[in-house]
Amino acid sequence: MALVLNEEQRLLQDTARDFLAERAPVEALRKLRDARDDTGYDPALWREMCELGWASITLPEAYGGLEFGFAGLGLVIEQSGRTLTASPLFASAVLGASAILLGGSEQQKEQWLPAIAAGEVTTALALEESHHHRPQQIDTTLTPAGDGYTLNGSKCFVLDGHSADQLLVVARSSGERDSRDGLSLVLLPRDSAGVSVQRTIMADSRNAANIRFEQVNVPAEAVIGEAGAAWPVLEAVLDRGRVAMAAEMLGLAKESFERTVAYLKERKQFGALIGSFQALQHRAAQIQVELELCQSVVLQALSVVDEQPEQLPLMASLAKAKLNELAKRVTNEAVQMHGGIGVTDELEIGFFLKRARVAMQILGDTGFHKDRYASLCGY
Amino acid sequence: MEQLETFRSEVRQWLEDNCPQSQRSLAAPEEQYWGGRQGSFASEDARLWFERMRERGWTAPEWPTAYGGGGLNPQQARILKEEMKRINARTPLYSLGIWMLGPALLEYGNEAQKQQHIRAIVNGEIRWCQGYSEPGSGSDLASLQTRAEDMGDHYLVNGSKIWTTSADKSDWIFCLVRTDPAAKKQEGISFLLIDMASPGVSVTPIELISGESEFCQTFFDNVKVPKENLVGELNKGWSIAKALLVHERKLMSEMGSDSPREQVPPTVAAREYLPFEDGKIADAQLRSDLVDYEMQMQAIALTHFRTFEERAAKVHSAAPLVMKYAGTEAEKVKSELLLAIMGSRGLGWEGEGFSASELDTLRLWAMSKAMTIAGGTSEVQLNVIAKNALQLPQS
The missing domain is CATH 2.40.110.10 (Butyryl-CoA Dehydrogenase, subunit A, domain 2)
Incomplete structure (x- = not known):
């Protein structure tokens, strides 16, 4: 059932969430930034992620993969959106591996896929x-x-x-x-x-x-x-990337929204918790509505990659457009609802705001995907 | 899975053999069969179709066979719905009894009440209407004032109910009444079934901005109601009402896909009413509005499916809570979009110069305004989401 996770998928999601929260929280990204790190991510962490099999989730067993399906990779990437983890997961495990898997010769697959899966080669x-x-x-x-x-x-x-x-x-x-x-x-x-x-x-x-x-x-x-x-292969690779990026943005949106809702329950003004103000409740509730809709869209998009690839172009554009809008709205509201501390560098909400803006541009902004969706539908 | 596929092919064959051709298209309002003592069939085929479905219990597919229902599990019921939709089969019996009262009676009613009412609902013998809202209590439903006094061997009911849909065509009404005026708002309310033929019950239709008058106001003047018509415990009607509201909200959120007078889909209207350039709608604003709506509807449809799958897998999420709000707001967007696409052709009120579907579009546009008010306003929906999904503090 595409829109509900199975037991194995839930387990993978929980493992990823725990691992990333422990080993690569937002604080790790702040350190990389402040140290002006040359690599831009932690290679030791990437090796551990590969040992957990994350770079090989979608690959066939013949090339050292787990054959667990694209949905599995999407769940891990969603969790990495919660922690804003910097790693080659997107560029190598999604884009690079997909291009070689979908377009490469047998020899190229044998040469590159096991190396990407093991974290020995990044793309x-x-x-x-x-x-x-x-x-x-x-x-x-x-x-x-x-x-x-x-x-x-x-x-x-x-x-x-x-x-x-x-x-x-x-x-x-x-x-x-x-x-x-x-x-x-x-x-x-x-x-x-x-x-x-x-x-x-x-x-x-x-x-x-x-x-x-x-x-x-x-x-x-x-x-x-x-x-x-190369176009048919490139388009399929880009669509996989768009779906994966939408999954990351779903994680990013959920995390920044949950942090904001928690803040609404602790911050007092005028003698009351600000979460009791209807002006804020309704804005938060509207975001919850959009989050639920986007959750369904991402789950469906992830499952069509493996199960109904003929629907992938439409679903990829739906997912990227909807998640672009969600990520923009949630991160803006997150900053606003945090008030003054929302615009300080000390609070991590700003990291979510900034990542959202970059993610919105990756592989197509909202206008690009609305136009593509309309064209695919014939209007 | 295999069993379900077998079930699907059996259903498909049965529908093929039993659904008359004339019943395989959208039913105009006057073609719908609502049952009840005043109910009549628009055609012999409609009667045949209803009777065949009733014999299988498929007027209420998921209800127990012991009371005349179909006894299907949720997956089977979904398959039946999909197969009916595939051939455009009409709903054989439109019924608030099926959509709303029945589920509550099955859960909270006693055996005698189930015996008396459930089969009569499945068989379309009794048509029900709902008595919740009152002139003085709209969104704040729990402030209702209609009183039921304990007179020993019966209750004496006085007050009035508003927005009682089709009360003038109904046989019985299920009501929320105040049985303990001293208790806090929600705690003194009971759930009562009232025969509309009782002396002292009267009904007046209300005309709306859409020109329709499907809603009524219903008055109770010293109406005697037998004590066995109380559903559940005395003063515990509010929890039954809440359970029922869930059904109503689900129904409202589904109306977009189930509506008997379906509006022309906006993508179809766009082809008829808008110029295209290079395969694209020339008006960039309308094209953008259309794609926004279409994407939102696809997201809502997927979420609707997700709620089905979650129910079957016994997984809980906030998705069901958001459906009424998302579905009815999208219906309003759709109606506004259709008017924008049709321009002045979408503004015809009646008579010559406009097609039937153009006239329908405007009436449905006006009716769409009620969708975010009836069954809990959008603002109340947001309150519920804030409280139950987000657990935000209450003021």
Whole structure:
């Protein structure tokens, strides 16, 4: 039953929640930020997460995976949204692993998937070229050269771009600028000659980078799938990423809302607990309504990844659009309802506010997904 | 699972064999069968369809067979509903008795009351209406004033009830009455069944902004009610009423998908009334409003399914608490959206120059305003969510 967790899924969710609360609370992100940590996440923690099997949840057993389904990974990611845990989980276990699993050759799968599952290799998806998510507007070029190719172009908002071992680059082999035809996916080491990486410090204190590719030599075997025909794989990878990001935002929204409701029950003004004021009760209750609806949307979106992939594009856009709106509303209300301390750096609510804004832009903002949903529905 | 699939194919075959073709379309209001002493069938097919469903107990699929119900479990009932929806089969019997009173009687009634009333509801013999609200007590239901005095061998009822839907066509009314004027508000209320044919009961219809008058005011003037018509314990009617309100709210939240006079879906209306450019609705604002509504409805539908699944899995969540608010608010959004899409064609009140569906759209728009008021206003819903789901302190 897709909309209710089974026993195993509940267990996984509880394990993830306990582990992350213990080992990677919001305080850990604050430390990474304040220390201006070079890696941007804790590699020892990532190894532990991989030992728990989190990077291999969705992968087939043949490649060292658990074959537990995408819903399982979504539950873990939702919990990581509660703690704002910085890790390669999204960029490597969702985007990188999905691209290789869905588009790679048998040899590529054998080479990369067990390594990703074990936490030995991390990946980053170098897709965006402008400040808005436009996955078809690709100017980066992949041109044949000798036995292989040459890569030229520049990318921005590459999550984990400065820390990942391998870069998964979307480039154009042919076709017009805005065409979905002619796109290619290549996997190359970040330290390849001609690759320059500029780390960017963003609002959420998580990893992102701008990357330039100048006359980079790409061997033929680095192409994932067929050169010039990457769109179907890329779209499926992006949709999985959107659903996973929606799951993270659900966790983020729940945690910031629960913290806010707890505050409403302890803060006194005018001789009364502020949670007894109807003006605040109704706003909180309306958020609860939207949270319940979004919970159903995320559970359904997670389950269609494995069970009804033909519905994935519609559900991914529904989930990302709804969760963008929820995360924005909840984090704004969380700050407002906390009053003065809500705008201090000392209170962790600000971390949720900032992560929400970055998450809202990842793989498509609200407008992008409303437009896509409407187009998919034929209006 | 396999058993359920077998059940599904049996149901499908049975419906195929037994549901007359004329009963496989949305029923206009005058085509609905509500039962009761005044009830009449719009056609011979409607009678046939009702009688066949009644014989299987499928007018009340989940009720015990001992009282004439279908005895289905929740999963089977859902399958029956889905299969009926698949062929657009009409609801064979519309009934507040089935939707509201019956579940409460099965839980709180004594054996004699179940014997007397449940089968009569399943069989459509008695039509029920509800007497909760009063002219002086709207959202604050517990302040109700209609009194039932203990006269030894009977209760003497005086007062009036408002918003008694279709009271003029009903045979019996289930009422909340005050039996202990000295007790705190909720503690002196009892749940009483009253035969509308009793001397002293009178009914006046109320005309609404939609032009309809399905609601009535019902007056009780020294009405004698036998003591065996008290359901549950004396002065404990409030908890029964609360249990019943849950059914009413569920019903209201489902009305969008079950409504007999369904409005044209907004996506269909958009194709008929709006210009498109490059496959997209040209008006960017309307397109954005439409997609907002469609996404919200999909989220609500998924949550509705989630409540089914949670019920079957015996999992508790706050989802059922939010359905009435979300469902009725979305219905209002839908009606406003349809008017915006239809422009002046959506504003026809009656007569020539407008299609029947355009006229319906406006009437349903007006009626939609009542949906966030009846059965507990949206504001009361938010109070309930704040208290029961969030456990916020009460002032």
